[in-house]
Amino acid sequence: MIPRYQKVLFVILLIAALGMGFKLWQLRDRAHKRLLAGQTIAPTAAPVVAPAEQATLVVANDLDNSLVPQVHSLPLPADPGARARAVLGKLLDLYAAPESTHQIPGGAASVDQVFLLAAPGARERGDQLAVVNLTGTFAASHPAGLEAESLTVLSICATLRANFPTITEVRFLVDGVERPTLAGHADLTRTYLTSEAAPEEGTKP
Amino acid sequence: MRWSNPTTALFLVLALRVPAQQPQQAPPPSTPSPRFVVVLDAAHGGDDTGAHLSSGQLEKSANLALSVRLRSLLTARGFQVVTTRENDTFIDLNRRAELANHANAAVCITLHATESGSGIHLFASSLAPANPTRFMPWKTAQAAWETRSLGLAGAVNSSLAHAGLTVTLGRIPLPGIESMTCPALAVELGPQRDADRKVSAEPDTPDYQAQVASALAAAILEWRSDPNRTGARQP
Numbered sequence: 046m047i048p049r050y051q052k053v054l055f056v057i058l059l060i061a062a063l064g065m066g067f068k069l070w071q072l073r074d075r076a077h078k079r080l081l082a083g084q085t086i087a088p089t090a091a092p093v094v095a096p097a098e099q100a101t102l103v104v105a106n107d108l109d110n111s112l113v114p115q116v117h118s119l120p121l122p123a124d125p126g127a128r129a130r131a132v133l134g135k136l137l138d139l140y141a142a143p144e145s146t147h148q149i150p151g152g153a154a155s156v157d158q159v160f161l162l163a164a165p166g167a168r169e170r171g172d173q174l175a176v177v178n179l180t181g182t183f184a185a186s187h188p189a190g191l192e193a194e195s196l197t198v199l200s201i202c203a204t205l206r207a208n209f210p211t212i213t214e215v216r217f218l219v220d221g222v223e224r225p226t227l228a229g230h231a232d233l234t235r236t237y238l239t240s241e242a243a244p245e246e247g248t249k250p
Numbered sequence: 251m252r253w254s255n256p257t258t259a260l261f262l263v264l265a266l267r268v269p270a271q272q273p274q275q276a277p278p279p280s281t282p283s284p285r286f287v288v289v290l291d292a293a294h295g296g297d298d299t300g301a302h303l304s305s306g307q308l309e310k311s312a313n314l315a316l317s318v319r320l321r322s323l324l325t326a327r328g329f330q331v332v333t334t335r336e337n338d339t340f341i342d343l344n345r346r347a348e349l350a351n352h353a354n355a356a357v358c359i360t361l362h363a364t365e366s367g368s369g370i371h372l373f374a375s376s377l378a379p380a381n382p383t384r385f386m387p388w389k390t391a392q393a394a395w396e397t398r399s400l401g402l403a404g405a406v407n408s409s410l411a412h413a414g415l416t417v418t419l420g421r422i423p424l425p426g427i428e429s430m431t432c433p434a435l436a437v438e439l440g441p442q443r444d445a446d447r448k449v450s451a452e453p454d455t456p457d458y459q460a461q462v463a464s465a466l467a468a469a470i471l472e473w474r475s476d477p478n479r480t481g482a483r484q485p
Contacts, residue, residue, distance in 0.1 A: 107367040108447070110418035148366075189301030189309065190364025191438045192371040195422040229300055230362070232425045241376060 095120040102136045103203035105147040105196035112200055112242075114207060125209070129159040129175060132208050133201060137183075140197075147196055148188065155183035157220070164214050172213040174236070175205050181220040187228040194231030202242035213239055286474050287330045289350040291360040292317035293426065293436075296340025304365045304441070305452045310338065312363040312454040316439065319459055320361075323467040329474075344388075347429035351391075357402060357470055358434035360426050363453035367440035369416025370462060372407055374399045374435055375428050376421040391431050392424075398433040402473055406435060409469030413461060416442070437466065 098121045103112050119135050121128050134153030139145060141152035149155075157178040164172035187194065198217070205212045217233045218224070224233050292313040294300035300309025314335070321331045332353040334346045350358045364371075380393035392399065403419060410417045427434040442451035442458055451458035 110367070110371060110420050188364070188366040190366050190371075190440070191362050191373055191422065191424075191436055192418070192420070192440070193364060193366040195373075195420070199422070229294070229298070232423055235423060235425075237423075 095122050097121075100132045100135065101204070101207040102132070102139065103200050103207055104136070104139060105200040107147050107193060107196065110192055110196065112196065112203055114203075126159050126161050129161065129205060129209060129212075130156050132204060133159065133177065136200065136204050147193070147200075149183070149197065150186045151180070151183040155180050161209075161212070171211055173209070173211045174214040174216065175209070175212045176216050176218060177201060177205075178218040178221055184219045184224065184227055189228040189230060191230045194227045194229075198227065198231045198233075198237065199242040202237045202239045206239035206242065215239060215242075285330060285354070285356075287332055287353045287355045287357075288324055288470060289332045289334065289353050289355040289358040289430075289432065290317045290321055290324075291334040291346050291350065291358065291426070293360055293362045295335050295338055298340050300362070301364050303363065303452060303454055304449070305454055307454045309363045309453075312439070312459075313361045314338070315454065315456075316361050316363070316459050316463060319463040320359075320466055323463055324470065327467060327471055329470065343426050344429065346426065347388075347391075350430045350432055350434070355430075355432040357473065358427065358430050358432040359466070360424075360434070360436045362436060362438040364438055364440050365453070367418070367438075368443045368447070369418065369440055370410050371438040371440055372403050372410075372417060372419050372435060373424060373438070374403045374421050375424045377428060386431070388429050389425075390428060392428045392434060395431060395433050399435060401476075402433040403435055405473045405476065406437070406466065406469040409472065410462070410465045413465035413468075415462065415465060437462075 097118045099116050099118050100121065101114050101116055103114050105112055117135060119131065121131050131153075133156045137149065137155050138152045140147050140149040157180050159178070160176040162174045162176065164174045187197065202215045205215060215237045217227075217237075219227075219233070227233055292310070294308075294310035294313060296310075298310065300313065302308060303312060314337075317333055317335075321333055324331050332349065332355065334349050335341050346360075375392045375396060377390055377393040377396055379396040380390070382394035386394060407417050407419055424436055427436060439453035439459070439462060441449040441453060442455075444450045453459075
């Protein structure tokens with residue numbers, strides 16, 4: 046025979062558990078909506094009114110498998126996430142150009158969003174994790190191959206490191222979800238360390 | 251411990267007895283022939299088609315064709331060759347590594363093809379070299395073989411260059427070979443280009459594949475006879 050006070054306690058705990066579950070669901074839903082709203086209001090291109098600044102783009106070359114830093118002047122917004130997106134957009138614009146040595150169609154619009162988060166386990170140092178959300182169109186049109194895909198991933202990581210020294214880790218999403226590979230070869234499930242991608246002048250990865 | 255099932259107990263007794271009888275039935279020990287196993291891993295297969303080459307062929311078919319060609323050359327030179335696939339089937343990356351590791355391979359080569367870049371792209375894993383331990387993490391097991399994979403890359407690089415082929419070397423994350431416990435490389439055939447950067451041979455051109463296969467076979471032969479190459483299995 047279960048004492049009455051235990052039955053009452055069980056019911057109270059059950060109600061509390063259900064209540065907390067409901068609240069958690071609400072918070073998750075609210076966070077998701079906030080994220081989507083943030084994505085909608087984020088600028089799709091660097092504002093022309095922003096002052097032009099110099100940015101270092103680490104550009105890939107398929108012919109000799111190299112990554113070469115190049116300095117470009119472009120208008121950059123103040124918000125770090127939008128700034129990172131503008132820098133990567135410029136990099137992908139270079140790749141979409143007809144004379145590019147690493148041809149990828151799509152250009153700046155291929156970077157849907159860049160989220161900057163505190164790097165796990167290194168909050169006190171101020172290290173950041175950049176989550177780069179690419180478009181599905183970009184991944185679908187990317188040339189398939191170990192070299193081509195790796196150069197794209199490494200040039201993005203190295204460009205982020207060159208312009209945002211606090212970014213130590215990079216993860217990739219495609220259309221907001223994790224994807225096994227970029228176009229069948231480069232692993233997108235792992236966290237890339239920018240220190241491993243940054244080249245010396247004109248070096249090979 | 252109490253055996254509730256008499257059959258289980260009987261099997262246990264038999265299992266314990268069999269090893270004791272084996273030495274009496276086995277033939278006199280003979281000197282084992284040296285094994286030098288080469289694992290050829292034709293990437294992709296089945297629904298995983300890989301790249302679409304300019305010639306219209308799929309990467310998985312070009313990889314398999316090169317694997318078959320290289321296997322013939324190596325077998326003719328007395329190597330024991332293990333292939334991860336012999337037909338158009340999908341093999342999981344983990345299964346490929348399992349096959350290579352069970353083969354106790356001295357060389358593991360993953361074959362790819364692409365329509366971008368120029369010449370042959372050689373890749374070793376970008377894992378930092380590590381000292382071998384008794385139990386190695388599955389996803390970074392290659393770290394203990396990294397130094398010798400780089401040595402193998404050097405041998406393959408010089409052989410390909412000697413054959414007049416354009417080669418680029420690099421170290422990148424390679425999930426396909428990072429679980430392999432053997433000196434391992436990824437070899438990607440890009441199109442052969444002339445001085446004007448025009449394509450002179452596609453990755454699936456038979457003559458081009460034959461030239462690459464011959465150079466790879468020569469490199470592995472040289473690697474086997476290299477006095478600086480230490481024991482095949484243990485790093």
